Amino acid sequence: MDKKKAEGLYIKVRPGSRALYHRACQVMAGGISHNLRRVRPFPFYVQRARGPYLYDVDGNKYLDFWMGHYAHILGHAFPPVAQAVSDLVSGRGYHFGLVHREEVELAERVVDLVPCAESVRFCTSGTEAGMYALRLARAYTGRSKVVKVMGGWHGASTDLTFYIYPPFSGADSEGLPVGMEDQVIPAPFNDLEGTIEAMERAGDQLAALIVEPVIGAGGCVPPKEGYLEGVKEELDKRGALLIFDEVITGFRLALGGAQEYFGVTPHLVTLGKILGGGFPLGAVAGPREILSLADATGGTPKVLIGGGTFSCHSVSMVAGLKVLEYLVDNASWLYPLLEERGKRVRSVLEDIFLAHGVRCQVTGVASLFMAHFPMGEVDPQDPAALALVQDKEKEILFQLLLVNRGVFVMHGGGAVSLAHTDEVLDHYFQAVSMAVEEMEP
Ligand SMILES: Cc1ncc(COP(=O)(O)O)c(C=O)c1O
Structure with a gap:
């Protein structure tokens, strides 16, 4: 699916966010106060959050991996x-x-x-x-x-x-x-x-x-x-x-x-x-x-x-x-669990991209993960090199295709929290599979 069509689908179900963004642009430089929140074509405005989910002002629900800039290790509104x-x-x-x-x-x-x-x-x-x-x-x-x-x-x-x-x-x-x-x-x-x-x-x-x-x-x-x-x-x-x-x-x-x-x-x-x-x-x-x-x-x-x-x-x-x-009271099972879930996410993501022939490099450790779209061969242990060859347009399209399927990621990834159960992750993998299918190889 091309970006224009994906944007069309995004815009159609977010009239409330669109109107708020229009107002925001009149009173804030670029309509936002943190540059990472510049989701394209315009940001969705969050109404509430709970566990692994965000809900916007238009009633759309998102499985969230951004988790308040990685602040919520136990889920939203613990x-x-x-x-x-x-x-x-x-x-x-x-x-x-x-x-x-x-x-x-x-x-x-x-x-x-x-x-x-x-x-x-x-x-x-x-x-x-x-x-x-x-x-x-x-x-x-x-x-x-x-x-x-x-x-x-x-x-x-x-x-x-x-x-x-x-x-x-x-x-x-x-x-x-x-x-x-x-x-x-x-x-x-x-x-x-x-x-x-x-x-x-x-x-x-x-x-x-x-x-x-x-x-x-x-x-x-x-x-x-x-x-x-x-x-x-x-x-x-x-x-x-x-x-x-x-x-x-x-x-x-x-x-x-x-x-x-x-x-x-x-x-x-x-x-x-x-x-x-x-x-x-x-x-x-x-x-x-x-x-x-x-x-x-x-x-x-x-x-x-x-x-x-x-x-x-x-x-x-x-x-x-x-x-x-x-965290202290539950450390003995909680950290190994987050470690295992993070590992699972990175490994399944790699499999999905490979199966669809989309060039992607998945990085991360423990509960953190990121999907990169390099324009050529690159050393995944060198962040500067990864950034230099990143296909930004592809990253943005991936984010948009996932948002259209009710999943929010930042930089192609995010952080797994305690609220991201195995079932929740299964839903995420399905959404990724469908989004990747819609991307050009
Ligand atoms: C590694 C790191 N250091 C520092 C900061 C800045 O922290 P704050 O946003 O609370 O000012 C951030 C924020 O994202 C960060 O990721």
Whole structure:
């Protein structure tokens, strides 16, 4: 089916979304406030969500694999979270602007579960957490340069809006301060030699290397054996810090995140998404010695971590605590189950594409998966190469054909949650088979 016909089918059953999008375009740049939500030809407007499903304003139902930007590992509107938040809001209020019990409890959980975490600072988003992690690293080492892995997404902070998108040539936005680009040096993921070369380029000014231990939005690519270990060893030699951005992988790959899963402990970690139980939250964590640079007990702290008006928001803390409590109590069966379901999804997807002769590369690890449509042969362990040869039009058509069959994926994939039962996955495979059949080989 060609794109025009697929769009026609999409538009026909979404008059409510179409009207809302029209209004949105009058008052928001491009009609949206997060570029990934630019579903074509126009986004469907969500009315409600439950378990693995989304429902839009026109009454259409979708099996969702985007799961709130991967935030919902237990499904949408997980009942214990919904109940706890509702009790809090109606019984105690919701934004105190002062300290409260739950922030202590959540910090204790993080310290308990995440190997590198002795001390935590909360903020409101993963983006902020990345910004603060770099600030800590620069202050701790007294150096300024940062190596950033190409294709890594750490939010659109001024520090890290570089080398995110192909062709990975530098700044990904206008409006960044002059000279900022000199502070960020790109490195190729899964290429230890190339990464060491990037460190060399920073010379004695290398403060840190920041990496998603599994490249997330930039390709869903896990590390090659030895890569993270080699990077850490090299950084240690140079007196620089390893920062893992575990905003996606934290509490997802294992209770202790990717650092537990791959057995490599970074110096600092940034967290978000699952940590907030579906509400806005970010955190930077690491050794007391480094985090104490932000301690304001004695007056002015060395490192200013603002936190923000809504940091440690009671709703996010209560929701995060409920999710972590469930994950801890059920870890022995839950993580193996998610692992197995993720593996099944990747393997069945590969079979379907192969059977239909559509060139596709499926990547991922644990509960994460992504379907790429490369325009030629490519190394699936190299996210930058995958992105460079990606057939974007095919990816968009795949998303559209699936939406027309009641399935929502982002970047051709997403994250399996506890709510994605085997039956739900069977429905997904059927939809994929039909969608792939409609694609040109
Ligand atoms: C790996 C990673 N780091 C950082 C961020 C930014 O987090 P937030 O969107 O909470 O600012 C994201 C968001 O998608 C992410 O995937």
